[in-house]
Every structure is written in C-alpha cells, then in structure tokens.
Amino acid sequence: MSQTMTRITLARRPDGAPAPEDFRLEDAPMPAPGPGEVLVRVLWLSLDPYMRGRMDDAASYAQPVPIGGTMEGGAVGEVLVSNAEGFAPGDTVFGMFGWASHAVARARDLRRLDPGLAPLSTALGVLGMPGFTGWHGLNEYGRPKAGETLVVAAATGPVGSMVGQLARLAGLRTVGIAGGPDKCALATGTFGFDACLDHRAFTDAKDLRAALGEACPDGIDIYFENVGGQVMEAVLPLMNVGGRIPVCGMISWYNAGGLGMNAGGSRDMLPRTWRMILVKRLAVTGFIISDHWARFPEFLAEVGPRVASGEIAWLEDVADGLAAAPEAFIGMLQGRNVGKQVVRVG
Ligand SMILES: NC(=O)c1ccc[n+]([C@@H]2O[C@H](COP(=O)([O-])OP(=O)(O)OC[C@H]3O[C@@H](n4cnc5c(N)ncnc54)[C@H](OP(=O)(O)O)[C@@H]3O)[C@@H](O)[C@H]2O)c1
Incomplete structure (x- = not known):
C-alpha cells in the first residue's frame, strides 16, 4: 500500500466567491487505523453548498474548517483495513471522509451501503x-x-x-x-x-x-x-x-x-x-x-424503492479526480452543475 495519501486543504478564507487559490492539493502520510477504526479508500466525494459556509470564520451550527485543515465532506469509500468488528476489507461505506483520497474513521461514524440498491454515488445525492x-x-x-x-x-x-x-x-x-x-x-x-x-x-x-x-x-x-x-x-x-x-x-x-x-x-x-x-x-x-438523522432509515425505506424502480429520477454531474474538486465546487455555487455534483476520486 502507498505510504502517502492526497488531500485538499483550505489554504485561505475566500473573499466573496471562492477562488482556486483558496484550496491546496497536498500529500500527507497515510493514516493508520486504531482500535475500532477502519482505513478507507475514497471512491466518491460529495460537493455541497454548505461547504462554502465552512470556509468562513463565522459562528454557525458547525465549526469552520481551520486554515490548513482538510476540507470537510461526505464521501463513499471502500474499506481497505479494518480494526472494527462488523467491517471487512471490500465493504463500501458512507462517512465524513473529507476532500481526500484516504481516511481513517470510527466504525460508529460509518453507514454501510448496499451496492445492489443503486449506484454507490447516489448515497451522496438522491439517496443521501x-x-x-x-x-x-x-x-x-x-x-x-x-x-x-x-x-x-x-x-x-x-x-x-x-x-x-x-x-x-x-x-x-x-x-x-x-x-x-x-x-x-x-x-x-x-x-x-x-x-x-x-x-x-x-x-x-x-x-x-x-x-x-x-x-x-x-x-x-x-x-x-x-x-x-x-x-x-x-x-x-x-x-x-x-x-x-x-x-x-x-x-x-x-x-x-x-x-x-x-x-x-x-x-x-x-x-x-x-x-x-x-x-x-x-x-x-x-x-x-x-438534527434529524434518526429518520434516515424511514426515508431510505420509502424513497429507496421509488428510486430503484425509476419512479423518482436523479441526475449527477461527475468531476474526475480529487484535483478537480475546487473547480467543480466553485462552479456549483454559480450553477454550472447539472444535477448532484460529485467527484470520482478512486
Ligand atoms: N438545511 C439543510 O440541512 C440543508 C441540507 C442540504 C442542502 N441545503 C441547501 O439546499 C439548497 C440546495 O442544495 P443542493 O445540494 O440541492 O444544491 P444544487 O442545486 O446541486 O446546487 C446549487 C444550485 O443553486 C442554484 N443557485 C446558485 N446561485 C443561485 C442564485 N443566485 N439564485 C438562484 N439559484 C442559485 C444553482 O442552480 P440554478 O442554476 O438552477 O440556479 C446551483 O446549481 C442549498 O441552499 C443548500 O445549502 C440545506
């Protein structure tokens, strides 16, 4: 396994619309999972409007990303190494892995995905x-x-x-x-x-x-x-x-x-x-x-079959590679995305 991973950090806080220079693509040592944790390879990264808020240093319902910190984000990953009961290499999971190629996460923060229900990337959009x-x-x-x-x-x-x-x-x-x-x-x-x-x-x-x-x-x-x-x-x-x-x-x-x-x-x-x-x-x-995650299973049980049957339609806009994330994010805030903006990382 590679000894390094890539990630995108917040280089500086934007003044108005974010610019590519507000982000930095960098290498970092590959993290090692501790007890009860897994190492995942990120397959799909979600880009969402709320991330613009995390770039401002202003009081809100969530903490801002610190300068030099990895940009926050939900993602779909594949478990590479597991020290957690119930998770094995090859499992596909959703977690807040950030704008990164790899991440370590606690088992209790993961949601296992069913690859048979719909394409995995839909866990970031229509079924996420x-x-x-x-x-x-x-x-x-x-x-x-x-x-x-x-x-x-x-x-x-x-x-x-x-x-x-x-x-x-x-x-x-x-x-x-x-x-x-x-x-x-x-x-x-x-x-x-x-x-x-x-x-x-x-x-x-x-x-x-x-x-x-x-x-x-x-x-x-x-x-x-x-x-x-x-x-x-x-x-x-x-x-x-x-x-x-x-x-x-x-x-x-x-x-x-x-x-x-x-x-x-x-x-x-x-x-x-x-x-x-x-x-x-x-x-x-x-x-x-x-505030409402407790109702997520109810949502999935009701809407999952309607998506699987095609009754509910969905669209995705796919950017390729982690390095493309800043431009895709900047574009989404201006309406250049057509459908849910995701990044194919892995
Ligand atoms: N409360 C929550 O917990 C929560 C959770 C998720 C999302 N949200 C909010 O829900 C909204 C939609 O999120 P999404 O993920 O579905 O985003 P999205 O539609 O994929 O992307 C944002 C869209 O906003 C539109 N937009 C941008 N600037 C605009 C402007 N000046 N006037 C009118 N429309 C503009 C653009 O669409 P057009 O090109 O069609 O204008 C753009 O494609 C966002 O405000 C987001 O922050 C809130």
Missing part, C-alpha cells in the same frame, strides 16, 4: 443527505396537500428535484425555478415539474413575480426555500394565507461572506417580509438536516 433533506423538509414543514401549489428553486439539484418530484407524486402543482433554458427543460422533462422559470432571464424581482403569478394561478401554498435573494423577493407576495416556507438554504447569499449574514441590499426587506409573514399567517421553519 440532499435527498433526505428534500424529503424531510417537504413532509415535516411543507405539509403538502393534494391540489396545492409548490415552488422550489435550484429545481434540478438533488434537494429541489426531490422536493418537486415528491410534491408532484402527492398531487400538487409544482413550479420549479432554475438557471437557464436547459435546466428548465430538465425540470419539466426529467423531473416532471408542471412549469419552470429561468431566474437568469429576469433582472428584476417584479418581472419574475409577474411570470410566477401566471405559472401559479391559485397562488403559492409551499415555497421550499433554497436560494433567498431575488427569488424569495418574487415569491413572498404570492404566498397564500396559511402557506408554509421550509427554510432549507439561501445559496444566492453564501458568497457574501459571514455565512450570508453580510449580504446587503439596496432596500431593507425585513419590515415588509415580517409583515407578510404576519398577515398571510405563514409558517416559516428553518431546519438543519443533521
């Missing part, structure tokens, strides 16, 4: 954390009812496409918002949205709102919040009384720094937003999916 986020956020906080209307942006990504498909299967009208005509064609074609609007075609929230109003003739009952910004501004006045807004993410502000808290704007929307929540009696619920 993002798919689970869409399922939990929609059902728990969106509380969908047949005949209602749902709007979700980043509609072709792993969260948005899960939300849209589950809502359609539950009998809702689904309207996606995505970046560009090709993604909108995927939203209505592959993911079955009733309509999709290209947010890049609108320079003003008012114009986007007018188009959304036409696509949602009965108003909006559920706005699954993934992006914030202009989309949120367009949606809020169209919400029906008693509407629900699961607040999952706000990616349009992530590059503003301070986890989006530094995002400014020409107008202060807070009073108007607060008033709309009041008069429309909206239920606005923020959630962090890592």
